[in-house]
Amino acid sequence: MPMRAVLFDFDGVIVQSELVHKKTFLELLSRYGIEISNRRWYREFAGTGSRHIFKVLVRENGINENVDELVERRKKIYEARVRAGEVKETKGARELLLALQKKGIKCAIVSGSHRSNVELTLSVLGLGEFFDLIVSGDDLKQRKPDPGPFLHAAKKLGFRPDECIVIEDSYPGCEAGKRAGMKVVWIRPQANADASMEPPECDLAIDDFRGLKIEQIESL
DSSP, rough: OOOEEEOOSSTTEEEOOOHHHHHHHHHHHHGGGGOOHHIIIIITTTTSSHHHHHHHHHHHHHHOOOHHHHHHHHHHHHHHHEEEEEEEEOHHHHHHHHHHHHHHEEEEEEEEEHHHHHHHHHHHHGGOOOOEEOOOOOTTTTOOOOOOHHHHHHHHHOGGGEEEEEEEEEEEHHHHHHHOOOOEEEEOOTTTTTTOOOOOOOOOSSOSSSTTOHHHHHOO
8 A cells, every 4th residue: 555644743753852841841840859761751651642641640649739730831831942942853854754745745743742832843943844734632632542643634634544654752652553553663762861672563663764765664
């Protein structure tokens, strides 16, 4: 089946923002002495949405904080970091997006982040022109590893799931892609210090986008 679309996760895939996100959560909860390892972040939290993350941390640490207020406060802190230039594009991402665009393959972002965060980052980095669709955490109740966000994106683009390729860095994201009936490319978390981190269930594992050819993805 020909590849018609590539569905990209955003944080940790198009841009290197996962540890910036993580820092903003810990900044708000610093007085409680909470720590989160990079391994746990990518296995459990990345891509699942800020409300879910705060719910888990508040519950397991017995914290008396309003989750909705924490979500809004964190969003503002993160946006300030984006405007300050702390979030960088992933090496090789622009080149891959340009190659896909030239070949007429649709590109979409499927992210658990707030739409405003995604759009702000795309604007700051000048990457918005490459994407035909953005599915954000504001659009659906389902969160990865639920396949809903990827299935929604495929439907909006007018393609069958088996015509779409997913590119993810998180375990929940890869699981969501596989459950959606799509081929999945896993890009190793760039910020993860543990190089021995084993790949989740996927069809292709890569270290970064540099040198990645469209033909490698199409062959899946």
